[in-house]
Amino acid sequence: MSSLAILSVDWQTLADAVGLGSIYALMAVGIGLVFGVLRLVNFAYGQLVMAGAYALAFASERGWPVGVGIALCFGVVLVLSLLMDRLVFRPLRAHSPAVMLVATFAVAFLLQSIALLWFGPLGKISASLASLNQPVTISGIDIRKIAIVATGLTVLCLVLLVVLLGRTNVGLHMRAAAMDFSTAQLLGVRAGRVIGAAVLISGVLAAIVAVMLTVQTPLVTPDFALRDTILVLAGVVLGGMNSLVPATLGGFAIGFASGLLGGALPTDKSQYLPSFLFAAVILVLLIRPGGLFTREGQRAVERV
């Protein structure tokens, strides 16, 4: 097995890191899309993923076929994201980003506790896609299938999204709304439709993330995806909130760093991994508060 000399990282760790980075990048897109239109940071995004994971575990426990499980996962996540939009986002639309962040923080805890009430603290196993954890051997290097699937699926989603945002009418409207919501509205962009589309796409991405994360961690507990969301949020702010590409890159970067350091550091150091990651995030925020991957003079649209 060949290795990267500097960090003594083997290719397997590298592939896993790319896989994790891809999953985080998708979450970052999901959070970034809604932020673009609504200026709302959805702290409860991870709980959408959690709900999807429970749907998968539910189907897997009953021995339903994989396809049915995935369909159920999509159904649950989409219904929940539409409900979240209707019940929480819509009444909060006029408030400051800070208030909305606190509100979605509350929603996250609410959903997590509902899962705790409903399914108990012990967790459920989602095993139907466990075969994706098997390695394949490519020129002498073992790489887990999920790392390949996650990377491929993410690239596919991002390409589709680029096409959707760049080549379709609704995509044009969404970009216009992200740039300046009220002007876009004056020019005939229908607010409800744009927000609905953003919420739906973000929900679809959450469902895909749920499928891939349950392969990575088959044990679904009420705090499933909570840690990931915190990291992705940090990554999104790190990359730059005001447009999708920096946010996605930020999400990828933090997932990649997390996967790489987690695999490369010895155990007595890797327990401090969250500290390293967040220290790095804070450092970047101090040096470039507008985001790491944004151009100069292009700052997030928010005050205080």
Place this chain on the structure above:
Amino acid sequence: MRRIDPVVQLLAPVAVIAATALVGTIVSSSTETYVVNALVNVSIVVALYLFIGNSGVLSFGHISFVAVGAWTAGVLSMPVDEKPAIMPNLAGFLTDHTVGNIPSLALAAAVGGIYAFFVGLPLMRLSGLAAGIATFGVLEITHNVLRYWEKIGPGLNTFSAVPETTGLLQAALGAVLAVAVAFAYRRSRFGRLLSATREDVAAARAVGVSVYRQRLIAFVLSGALAGFAGGLYVHLLPLNTESVYLNLTFLTLAMLVIGGATSLWGAVVGAIAVSAVDSFLAEAENGIRVFGWSLDLPAGTRIVVVGALMALVLILRPAGLTGGRELSLRGAGARRLLTKFAR
């Protein structure tokens, strides 16, 4: 009227604290624990108010100052002969020394303040979402380090054997002290300058206010109060790293938001009201009888109810139950409009 308003603004929260403490003296000893806990919550929420309420900047990181204060007071006040069992890897100096209750609280406040100073020094440059995420990062780092660094505390173990000196009296006096500090700060030059920056950053800058310096002063003061509250907390219950982490962050933020983040009155009312609801539900999770009805709620109901309350308050009454105003004897005519934080 104008002259007695400040008196009312200080005395009303103190009266609520005193009334809560009095309720604590007449109830059963198991309920008394909840009352003491509520009073400690008042101290934490007042510390949160001092920074968040006056500056309008969100902080998810204050529970790390509570944690640091709890660690300081807990490690220093545990009897020397108990230390090796609970904290086998503790640094030598800490193993040999033990201080009493009051010095441990003072040290908790000092360490909380110093930690907040070093955290705030870089972080107070940020605002809005960046500040929210960065302070969250501080919470994660603090939790992570306290959890695994066994030279400075019990690590994964629980702080058992810390003298349980936080009874009704100490908790009530602590809460009154926190309220007094927050009140004095709010009425001081610094408090007025900071709330000016909250109302309009540009205007405050234009008249020469250093937003950074004012925020830092409030951050350090509120970090010290949070550390002090952490000291009270560790003398009340055997804590571990999980007790001063996400759930407490959520609960105390909910208290502040539900009460009304921009007033001291709101912070105290929110802390007591939500603590009352939370304690009642905690009891109900163990099964109680209410007016002849037997009530047995499943574990986890507390957070569902508090979370729903918080979301509802934010949606229906974003300035909180008190409207973010101090209690005033004057009528609606003098009511100030919602502040920027609530908008």
